[in-house]
Amino acid sequence: xxxxxxxxxxxxxxxxxxxxxxxxxxxxxxxxxxxxxxxxxxxxxxxxxxxxxxxxxxxxxxxxxxxxxxxxxxxxxxxxxxxxxxxxxxxxxxxxxxxxxxxxxxxxxxxxxxxxxxxxxxxxxxxxxxxxxxxxxxxxxxxxxxxxxxxxxxxxxxxxxxxxxxxxxxxxxxxxxxxxxxxxxxxxxxxxxxxxxxxxxxxxxxxxxxxxxxxxxx
DNA sequence: ACCCAGGTGTTTC
DNA sequence: GAAACACATGGG
Numbered sequence: 001x002x003x004x005x006x007x008x009x010x011x012x013x014x015x016x017x018x019x020x021x022x023x024x025x026x027x028x029x030x031x032x033x034x035x036x037x038x039x040x041x042x043x044x045x046x047x048x049x050x051x052x053x054x055x056x057x058x059x060x061x062x063x064x065x066x067x068x069x070x071x072x073x074x075x076x077x078x079x080x081x082x083x084x085x086x087x088x089x090x091x092x093x094x095x096x097x098x099x100x101x102x103x104x105x106x107x108x109x110x111x112x113x114x115x116x117x118x119x120x121x122x123x124x125x126x127x128x129x130x131x132x133x134x135x136x137x138x139x140x141x142x143x144x145x146x147x148x149x150x151x152x153x154x155x156x157x158x159x160x161x162x163x164x165x166x167x168x169x170x171x172x173x174x175x176x177x178x179x180x181x182x183x184x185x186x187x188x189x190x191x192x193x194x195x196x197x198x199x200x201x202x203x204x205x206x207x208x209x210x211x212x213x214x215x216x217x218x
Numbered sequence: 219a220c221c222c223a224g225g226t227g228t229t230t231c
Numbered sequence: 232g233a234a235a236c237a238c239a240t241g242g243g
Contacts, residue, residue, distance in 0.1 A: 042224095043225095045223095045224055045225090046223095046224085046225040046226070047222095047223060047224085047225050047226085047238090047239090048223055048224085048225095048239090048240075048241080049222095049223055049224080049241080049242080050223095050224065051241095051242095052223090052240075052241075053224090084239085084240070085240065085241075086239090086240075087223085087238080087239040087240040087241075088225090088226090088237095088238050088239055088240085089238095089239070089240075090238080090239085091226085091227090091237095091238060091239095092238095092239095095226090126226085126227075127225090127226065127227085128225095128226085129225060129226050129227085130225090130226095131224075131225065131226095132225070132226085135224080147224085149224045149225090150223080150224065150225080151224065152224090202224090205224095206224060209224090210224095220243105221242105221243085222241105222242090222243085223240105223241090223242095225238105226237100226238090227236105227237085227238095228235105228236080228237080228238105229234105229235080229236075229237095230233100230234085230235075230236090231232105231233095231234080231235095
């Protein structure tokens, strides 16, 4: 069931060969990748299921709140009620509103934010840790950064690996891809961007992890 | 009734 | 520093 692998490239090959892995319409997997919506989703999805995020994002869309200006100005109680299903709704609402205001203040608009924001700036925001920062960097800004989430940590742990911290896992994942880039090109095409490979690799990890769980794997 | 979910921040030893 | 706790709803 679980792969016997030496490096992250071998894990990627294993996951790509798994049948029944759902393929997303979005080529980066995250719905509406490259847009501001990913920033909001990265906060909302913390410790909850993606289905709840979809519901909440639709609420925001229906109220025309899914943009920097509206989110930073809207009534906090209203925002709380719209994202309630995601859990931790009070702190998520407050942190999301602060984040939007800070993006406007520091960058002016989303396009400038996309071009100029750093990982350090994201990590300095209350409510954004390593995973949320990297999700935003990769799926909203297409930077060459691979997300490490709970699924990834558990899968690697079950494969027998032991890592010291987040950075060590991330480096292991990224290095295995970089060191085997010629072979990665055979899978994804000539000159494929590392950003896209990292995004789809992470996606495979998530989909595979969900799948083995449904099958009752421990 | 319990446990987990695509985390993060604060408090405590 | 790491370990424990708080944040909260929803579905199995």
